[in-house]
Amino acid sequence: xxxxTIDLKAIIRAEGLRYTNQRESVWQELQSSDDHRDAExxxxxxxxxxxxxxxxxxxxTIEVLVKNNLVxxxxxxxxxxxxxxxxxxxxxDHLICTECGKxxxxxxxxVEGIQSDIAREYGFSLSYHIHQLFGLCEDCR
Amino acid sequence: xxxxTIDLKAIIRAEGLRYTNQRESVWQELQSSDDHRDAExxxxxxxxxxxxxxxxxxxxTIEVLVKNNLVxxxxxxxxxxxxxxxxxxxxxDHLICTECGKxxxxxxxxVEGIQSDIAREYGFSLSYHIHQLFGLCEDCR
DNA sequence: AATTATGTGAGATTCAATATCAATAAGGAA
DNA sequence: TTCCTTATTGATATTGAATCTCACATAATT
Numbered sequence: 001x002x003x004x005t006i007d008l009k010a011i012i013r014a015e016g017l018r019y020t021n022q023r024e025s026v027w028q029e030l031q032s033s034d035d036h037r038d039a040e041x042x043x044x045x046x047x048x049x050x051x052x053x054x055x056x057x058x059x060x061t062i063e064v065l066v067k068n069n070l071v072x073x074x075x076x077x078x079x080x081x082x083x084x085x086x087x088x089x090x091x092x093d094h095l096i097c098t099e100c101g102k103x104x105x106x107x108x109x110x111v112e113g114i115q116s117d118i119a120r121e122y123g124f125s126l127s128y129h130i131h132q133l134f135g136l137c138e139d140c141r
Numbered sequence: 142x143x144x145x146t147i148d149l150k151a152i153i154r155a156e157g158l159r160y161t162n163q164r165e166s167v168w169q170e171l172q173s174s175d176d177h178r179d180a181e182x183x184x185x186x187x188x189x190x191x192x193x194x195x196x197x198x199x200x201x202t203i204e205v206l207v208k209n210n211l212v213x214x215x216x217x218x219x220x221x222x223x224x225x226x227x228x229x230x231x232x233x234d235h236l237i238c239t240e241c242g243k244x245x246x247x248x249x250x251x252v253e254g255i256q257s258d259i260a261r262e263y264g265f266s267l268s269y270h271i272h273q274l275f276g277l278c279e280d281c282r
Numbered sequence: 283a284a285t286t287a288t289g290t291g292a293g294a295t296t297c298a299a300t301a302t303c304a305a306t307a308a309g310g311a312a
Numbered sequence: 313t314t315c316c317t318t319a320t321t322g323a324t325a326t327t328g329a330a331t332c333t334c335a336c337a338t339a340a341t342t
Contacts, residue, residue, distance in 0.1 A: 018288060018339050040329075054291040059330065077216055077271065079299085080329060095265055106259050111252055115274055118247050123279030124236055130218070130273045133256055138264030159308050159319055181298075195322040200299065220330090221298060 011068055022053045026061040030071060035084035036103050042083075075130065076103070093131040099140035106133075152209055163194045167202040171212060176225035177244050183224075216271065217244070234272040240281035247274075 008027050009019040029042050043058045062083055065071040074082040076096055091112070095104040111131065119126040149168050150160040170183050184199040203224055206212040215223040217237055232253070236245040252272065260267040 020289065020339075022290070038329090052291090056292085056331080057290055060289085075216060075218060095260065095263055097265070098268065104263050104265075106263065108255060108259060111255055114249060114252055114255075118249060119236065119274055119276060122236055122245050122247065124238070124245075124274065124276045125282050126274055126276040127239060128275050130271055130275070132271045133260055133265065133267055134269050134271070135260060135265045135267040141266050154309095157319095161308075161320065163321070179298090193322090197300080197323085198321055201320085 006070065008070075011070070012064070015064075015068065017064065022057050023061045023064065025051050025053060026058055027065060027070065030062075030065070030083060031085050036074060036076070036082045037084075038080045038082050040080070076132065077134070093133075095133045095135070095137075097137035097140055098134050099136055102137050102139075104137070147211065149211075152211070153205070156205075156209065158205065163198045164202045164205065166192050166194060167199055168206060168211070171203075171206070171224060172226050177215060177217070177223045178225075179221045179223050181221070217273065218275070234274075236274045236276070236278075238278035238281055239275050240277055243278050243280075245278070 008024055012019045012023060025046055026042060029046055030037070033045070039059050039062055040055075042062070043053070043055050046053050046058070062071065066073050066083070070085070071083045072086045074084060074094070076082055076094065090107060092105040092107045093111075095106055096102070115126065115129055149165055153160045153164060166187055167183060170186055171178070174186070180200050180203055181196075183203070184194070184196050187194050187199070203212065207214050207224070211226070212224045213227045215225060215235070217223055217235065219242075231248060233246040233248045234252075236247055237243070256267065256270055
Protein backbone atom coordinates (compact mmCIF):
# COMPACT_ATOMS: atom_id res chain seq x y z
CA UNK A 1 0.00 0.00 0.00
CA UNK A 2 1.39 3.40 -0.97
CA UNK A 3 1.56 6.07 1.70
CA UNK A 4 -0.41 8.54 -0.35
CA THR A 5 -3.35 6.17 -0.43
CA ILE A 6 -3.75 6.34 3.32
CA ASP A 7 -6.28 8.97 4.22
CA LEU A 8 -5.39 10.06 7.72
CA LYS A 9 -8.43 12.31 7.86
CA ALA A 10 -10.79 9.43 7.28
CA ILE A 11 -9.08 7.20 9.80
CA ILE A 12 -8.88 9.87 12.45
CA ARG A 13 -12.50 10.82 12.04
CA ALA A 14 -13.66 7.24 11.99
CA GLU A 15 -12.22 7.09 15.49
CA GLY A 16 -14.34 10.02 16.54
CA LEU A 17 -11.24 12.23 16.75
CA ARG A 18 -10.62 15.55 15.10
CA TYR A 19 -8.45 15.96 12.10
CA THR A 20 -5.89 18.70 12.75
CA ASN A 21 -2.89 20.19 11.01
CA GLN A 22 -0.63 18.96 13.79
CA ARG A 23 -1.75 15.37 13.42
CA GLU A 24 -1.29 15.53 9.67
CA SER A 25 2.18 17.07 10.10
CA VAL A 26 3.40 14.32 12.40
CA TRP A 27 2.04 11.68 10.05
CA GLN A 28 3.71 13.34 7.06
CA GLU A 29 6.98 13.68 8.91
CA LEU A 30 7.00 10.03 9.88
CA GLN A 31 6.48 9.04 6.28
CA SER A 32 8.88 11.51 4.73
CA SER A 33 12.08 10.09 6.12
CA ASP A 34 13.98 7.08 7.27
CA ASP A 35 12.29 4.85 9.75
CA HIS A 36 13.28 4.23 13.36
CA ARG A 37 12.95 7.85 14.42
CA ASP A 38 12.16 8.98 17.95
CA ALA A 39 9.62 11.50 19.17
CA GLU A 40 12.12 14.22 20.03
CA UNK A 41 13.58 13.89 16.57
CA UNK A 42 10.18 14.28 14.94
CA UNK A 43 9.50 17.29 17.13
CA UNK A 44 12.68 19.10 16.13
CA UNK A 45 12.28 18.29 12.45
CA UNK A 46 8.83 19.81 12.40
CA UNK A 47 9.94 22.92 14.30
CA UNK A 48 12.85 23.33 11.94
CA UNK A 49 10.43 23.28 9.02
CA UNK A 50 8.62 26.15 10.66
CA UNK A 51 5.67 24.04 11.74
CA UNK A 52 4.28 25.20 15.03
CA UNK A 53 3.71 22.21 17.22
CA UNK A 54 4.43 21.32 20.81
CA UNK A 55 6.35 18.43 22.23
CA UNK A 56 3.22 17.18 23.99
CA UNK A 57 1.25 17.11 20.77
CA UNK A 58 3.94 15.16 18.98
CA UNK A 59 3.88 12.53 21.70
CA UNK A 60 0.10 12.46 21.77
CA THR A 61 -0.23 12.22 18.02
CA ILE A 62 2.26 9.40 17.72
CA GLU A 63 0.23 7.54 20.31
CA VAL A 64 -2.86 7.97 18.17
CA LEU A 65 -1.03 6.69 15.10
CA VAL A 66 0.25 3.69 17.02
CA LYS A 67 -3.19 2.85 18.34
CA ASN A 68 -4.54 2.90 14.81
CA ASN A 69 -1.77 0.72 13.46
CA LEU A 70 -0.36 3.37 11.16
CA VAL A 71 2.90 3.34 13.04
CA UNK A 72 4.76 0.69 14.98
CA UNK A 73 6.54 1.47 18.22
CA UNK A 74 10.04 0.06 18.56
CA UNK A 75 12.17 -0.27 21.65
CA UNK A 76 15.69 -0.69 20.39
CA UNK A 77 17.15 -0.66 23.86
CA UNK A 78 18.62 2.82 23.88
CA UNK A 79 16.17 4.28 26.32
CA UNK A 80 13.77 5.94 23.94
CA UNK A 81 10.93 4.72 21.83
CA UNK A 82 11.36 4.74 18.10
CA UNK A 83 8.68 4.57 15.48
CA UNK A 84 8.32 3.22 11.99
CA UNK A 85 5.62 3.36 9.38
CA UNK A 86 4.50 -0.14 8.62
CA UNK A 87 2.18 0.48 5.71
CA UNK A 88 4.53 -0.66 2.98
CA UNK A 89 6.33 -3.58 4.51
CA UNK A 90 5.55 -7.10 5.56
CA UNK A 91 6.29 -7.80 9.17
CA UNK A 92 9.97 -7.63 9.96
CA ASP A 93 12.31 -7.48 12.92
CA HIS A 94 15.68 -5.86 13.56
CA LEU A 95 19.39 -6.52 13.66
CA ILE A 96 21.20 -3.75 15.53
CA CYS A 97 24.91 -3.01 15.50
CA THR A 98 26.03 -2.25 19.04
CA GLU A 99 28.98 -0.28 17.73
CA CYS A 100 27.67 2.06 15.02
CA GLY A 101 23.95 1.76 15.66
CA LYS A 102 23.16 0.51 12.18
CA UNK A 103 19.74 -1.07 11.95
CA UNK A 104 18.99 -3.82 9.46
CA UNK A 105 15.54 -5.22 8.95
CA UNK A 106 15.04 -8.93 8.49
CA UNK A 107 12.07 -11.16 7.85
CA UNK A 108 11.70 -14.78 8.79
CA UNK A 109 8.47 -16.68 8.43
CA UNK A 110 9.82 -19.69 10.25
CA VAL A 111 10.35 -17.73 13.45
CA GLU A 112 6.87 -16.27 13.17
CA GLY A 113 5.50 -19.79 13.02
CA ILE A 114 7.50 -20.96 16.00
CA GLN A 115 6.32 -17.98 18.00
CA SER A 116 2.73 -19.04 17.42
CA ASP A 117 3.58 -22.55 18.56
CA ILE A 118 5.22 -21.30 21.73
CA ALA A 119 2.28 -19.03 22.51
CA ARG A 120 -0.14 -21.90 22.03
CA GLU A 121 1.95 -24.17 24.22
CA TYR A 122 1.70 -21.73 27.13
CA GLY A 123 -1.91 -20.75 26.53
CA PHE A 124 -1.14 -17.23 25.41
CA SER A 125 -2.95 -15.35 22.68
CA LEU A 126 -0.26 -13.29 21.02
CA SER A 127 -0.74 -9.65 20.16
CA TYR A 128 2.79 -8.62 19.22
CA HIS A 129 6.41 -9.47 19.75
CA ILE A 130 9.85 -7.99 19.99
CA HIS A 131 12.69 -9.82 18.31
CA GLN A 132 16.01 -8.04 18.10
CA LEU A 133 19.49 -9.33 17.42
CA PHE A 134 22.40 -7.29 18.75
CA GLY A 135 25.98 -7.62 17.59
CA LEU A 136 28.63 -6.16 15.36
CA CYS A 137 27.91 -5.43 11.74
CA GLU A 138 30.24 -6.32 8.91
CA ASP A 139 31.97 -2.93 9.02
CA CYS A 140 32.46 -2.81 12.77
CA ARG A 141 33.89 -6.17 13.62
CA UNK B 142 25.80 -24.48 38.43
CA UNK B 143 24.59 -23.78 41.93
CA UNK B 144 24.64 -20.19 43.15
CA UNK B 145 26.74 -21.00 46.16
CA THR B 146 29.54 -22.19 43.93
CA ILE B 147 29.97 -18.76 42.40
CA ASP B 148 32.65 -16.86 44.24
CA LEU B 149 31.86 -13.22 43.67
CA LYS B 150 35.00 -12.16 45.46
CA ALA B 151 37.22 -14.06 43.05
CA ILE B 152 35.39 -12.75 39.99
CA ILE B 153 35.36 -9.17 41.20
CA ARG B 154 39.02 -9.22 42.08
CA ALA B 155 39.99 -10.93 38.86
CA GLU B 156 38.54 -7.83 37.19
CA GLY B 157 40.84 -5.63 39.24
CA LEU B 158 37.88 -4.33 41.23
CA ARG B 159 37.45 -4.26 44.97
CA TYR B 160 35.26 -6.71 46.79
CA THR B 161 32.87 -4.83 49.05
CA ASN B 162 29.95 -5.61 51.32
CA GLN B 163 27.66 -3.62 49.09
CA ARG B 164 28.56 -5.61 46.02
CA GLU B 165 28.09 -8.88 47.87
CA SER B 166 24.73 -7.70 49.22
CA VAL B 167 23.36 -6.83 45.80
CA TRP B 168 24.55 -10.16 44.43
CA GLN B 169 22.94 -12.04 47.32
CA GLU B 170 19.70 -10.14 46.95
CA LEU B 171 19.50 -10.89 43.26
CA GLN B 172 19.94 -14.57 43.96
CA SER B 173 17.64 -14.77 46.96
CA SER B 174 14.39 -14.08 45.21
CA ASP B 175 12.33 -14.32 42.09
CA ASP B 176 13.90 -13.15 38.92
CA HIS B 177 12.91 -10.17 36.80
CA ARG B 178 13.45 -7.62 39.54
CA ASP B 179 14.33 -3.98 38.94
CA ALA B 180 17.02 -1.84 40.55
CA GLU B 181 14.68 0.21 42.70
CA UNK B 182 13.17 -2.98 44.03
CA UNK B 183 16.58 -4.38 44.96
CA UNK B 184 17.47 -1.10 46.64
CA UNK B 185 14.38 -1.09 48.86
CA UNK B 186 14.72 -4.78 49.75
CA UNK B 187 18.25 -4.23 50.97
CA UNK B 188 17.33 -1.13 52.95
CA UNK B 189 14.43 -2.97 54.54
CA UNK B 190 16.85 -5.67 55.65
CA UNK B 191 18.85 -2.99 57.40
CA UNK B 192 21.66 -3.03 54.90
CA UNK B 193 23.12 0.39 54.38
CA UNK B 194 23.53 0.99 50.70
CA UNK B 195 22.76 3.83 48.35
CA UNK B 196 20.70 3.85 45.23
CA UNK B 197 23.74 4.79 43.18
CA UNK B 198 25.70 1.83 44.43
CA UNK B 199 22.90 -0.56 43.63
CA UNK B 200 22.80 0.70 40.05
CA UNK B 201 26.57 0.61 39.77
CA THR B 202 26.89 -2.86 41.22
CA ILE B 203 24.24 -4.32 38.96
CA GLU B 204 26.17 -2.88 36.04
CA VAL B 205 29.28 -4.70 37.24
CA LEU B 206 27.36 -7.97 37.56
CA VAL B 207 25.91 -7.56 34.09
CA LYS B 208 29.32 -6.85 32.57
CA ASN B 209 30.64 -10.05 34.14
CA ASN B 210 27.74 -12.12 32.92
CA LEU B 211 26.48 -12.93 36.39
CA VAL B 212 23.24 -11.17 35.68
CA UNK B 213 21.26 -10.56 32.53
CA UNK B 214 19.55 -7.26 31.86
CA UNK B 215 15.98 -7.46 30.61
CA UNK B 216 13.86 -4.78 29.03
CA UNK B 217 10.31 -5.98 29.35
CA UNK B 218 8.90 -2.81 27.91
CA UNK B 219 7.60 -1.20 31.07
CA UNK B 220 10.16 1.58 31.19
CA UNK B 221 12.61 0.12 33.65
CA UNK B 222 15.36 -2.42 33.36
CA UNK B 223 14.91 -5.73 35.06
CA UNK B 224 17.57 -8.26 35.97
CA UNK B 225 17.82 -11.99 36.30
CA UNK B 226 20.51 -14.34 37.49
CA UNK B 227 21.40 -16.64 34.68
CA UNK B 228 23.71 -19.07 36.48
CA UNK B 229 21.20 -21.88 36.85
CA UNK B 230 19.30 -21.81 33.61
CA UNK B 231 19.96 -22.49 29.98
CA UNK B 232 19.27 -19.57 27.74
CA UNK B 233 15.61 -18.65 27.65
CA ASP B 234 13.36 -15.83 26.51
CA HIS B 235 10.08 -14.41 27.75
CA LEU B 236 6.35 -14.46 27.21
CA ILE B 237 4.71 -11.48 28.89
CA CYS B 238 1.02 -11.03 29.64
CA THR B 239 0.01 -7.47 28.75
CA GLU B 240 -2.88 -7.65 31.18
CA CYS B 241 -1.55 -9.04 34.45
CA GLY B 242 2.18 -8.77 33.80
CA LYS B 243 2.83 -12.45 34.26
CA UNK B 244 6.18 -13.51 32.86
CA UNK B 245 6.75 -17.00 31.52
CA UNK B 246 10.13 -18.24 30.40
CA UNK B 247 10.48 -20.33 27.31
CA UNK B 248 13.34 -22.01 25.53
CA UNK B 249 13.58 -22.86 21.87
CA UNK B 250 16.72 -24.16 20.26
CA UNK B 251 15.29 -23.87 16.79
CA VAL B 252 14.91 -20.10 17.09
CA GLU B 253 18.44 -19.83 18.44
CA GLY B 254 19.67 -21.60 15.34
CA ILE B 255 17.69 -19.41 12.98
CA GLN B 256 19.05 -16.31 14.70
CA SER B 257 22.56 -17.46 13.94
CA ASP B 258 21.62 -18.00 10.31
CA ILE B 259 20.10 -14.55 10.02
CA ALA B 260 23.14 -12.94 11.62
CA ARG B 261 25.45 -14.77 9.24
CA GLU B 262 23.34 -13.76 6.26
CA TYR B 263 23.75 -10.08 7.11
CA GLY B 264 27.38 -10.32 8.17
CA PHE B 265 26.72 -9.68 11.85
CA SER B 266 28.54 -11.35 14.71
CA LEU B 267 25.87 -11.79 17.36
CA SER B 268 26.48 -10.93 20.99
CA TYR B 269 22.97 -11.16 22.41
CA HIS B 270 19.33 -10.90 21.49
CA ILE B 271 15.95 -9.89 22.79
CA HIS B 272 13.00 -12.09 22.01
CA GLN B 273 9.76 -11.33 23.77
CA LEU B 274 6.23 -12.38 23.00
CA PHE B 275 3.43 -10.16 24.31
CA GLY B 276 -0.17 -11.19 24.63
CA LEU B 277 -2.81 -12.42 27.01
CA CYS B 278 -2.15 -15.34 29.28
CA GLU B 279 -4.59 -18.17 29.83
CA ASP B 280 -6.18 -16.47 32.83
CA CYS B 281 -6.56 -13.05 31.25
CA ARG B 282 -8.10 -13.76 27.91
C1' DA C 283 -22.00 32.92 13.10
C1' DA C 284 -22.67 30.70 17.54
C1' DT C 285 -21.81 26.75 20.36
C1' DT C 286 -19.27 23.21 22.58
C1' DA C 287 -16.34 19.70 23.32
C1' DT C 288 -11.91 18.20 21.68
C1' DG C 289 -7.12 19.48 20.73
C1' DT C 290 -3.12 22.25 21.65
C1' DG C 291 0.85 24.71 23.90
C1' DA C 292 3.93 26.07 27.57
C1' DG C 293 5.63 24.63 31.35
C1' DA C 294 5.54 21.72 35.48
C1' DT C 295 6.06 17.04 36.90
C1' DT C 296 7.35 12.24 37.06
C1' DC C 297 10.47 8.55 37.12
C1' DA C 298 14.43 5.78 36.00
C1' DA C 299 18.99 6.32 35.60
C1' DT C 300 23.43 8.81 35.71
C1' DA C 301 26.84 12.33 37.28
C1' DT C 302 29.31 14.89 40.94
C1' DC C 303 32.43 15.02 44.54
C1' DA C 304 33.81 14.81 49.33
C1' DA C 305 34.24 11.13 52.59
C1' DT C 306 35.21 6.25 53.32
C1' DA C 307 37.38 1.92 53.14
C1' DA C 308 39.75 -2.05 50.42
C1' DG C 309 43.96 -4.09 49.70
C1' DG C 310 48.87 -3.91 48.84
C1' DA C 311 53.32 -2.43 50.95
C1' DA C 312 56.33 -1.86 54.77
C1' DT D 313 49.62 -3.81 62.35
C1' DT D 314 49.85 0.54 60.40
C1' DC D 315 50.25 3.39 56.51
C1' DC D 316 49.05 4.77 51.78
C1' DT D 317 47.01 4.95 47.54
C1' DT D 318 43.10 4.85 45.04
C1' DA D 319 38.71 2.60 44.06
C1' DT D 320 34.22 2.83 46.05
C1' DT D 321 30.45 4.80 48.35
C1' DG D 322 26.63 7.97 49.68
C1' DA D 323 23.91 12.14 49.47
C1' DT D 324 22.34 14.91 46.30
C1' DA D 325 21.93 17.20 41.92
C1' DT D 326 21.11 16.40 37.21
C1' DT D 327 19.63 14.38 33.00
C1' DG D 328 16.37 12.87 29.63
C1' DA D 329 12.26 10.72 27.96
C1' DA D 330 7.66 10.91 28.60
C1' DT D 331 3.38 12.45 30.82
C1' DC D 332 0.28 15.73 33.11
C1' DT D 333 -2.11 20.25 33.83
C1' DC D 334 -5.05 23.69 32.51
C1' DA D 335 -6.09 27.95 30.10
C1' DC D 336 -6.69 28.96 25.41
C1' DA D 337 -7.55 27.76 20.54
C1' DT D 338 -10.07 25.52 17.08
C1' DA D 339 -12.69 21.72 14.49
C1' DA D 340 -17.07 20.46 13.42
C1' DT D 341 -21.93 20.60 14.12
C1' DT D 342 -26.10 23.46 14.46
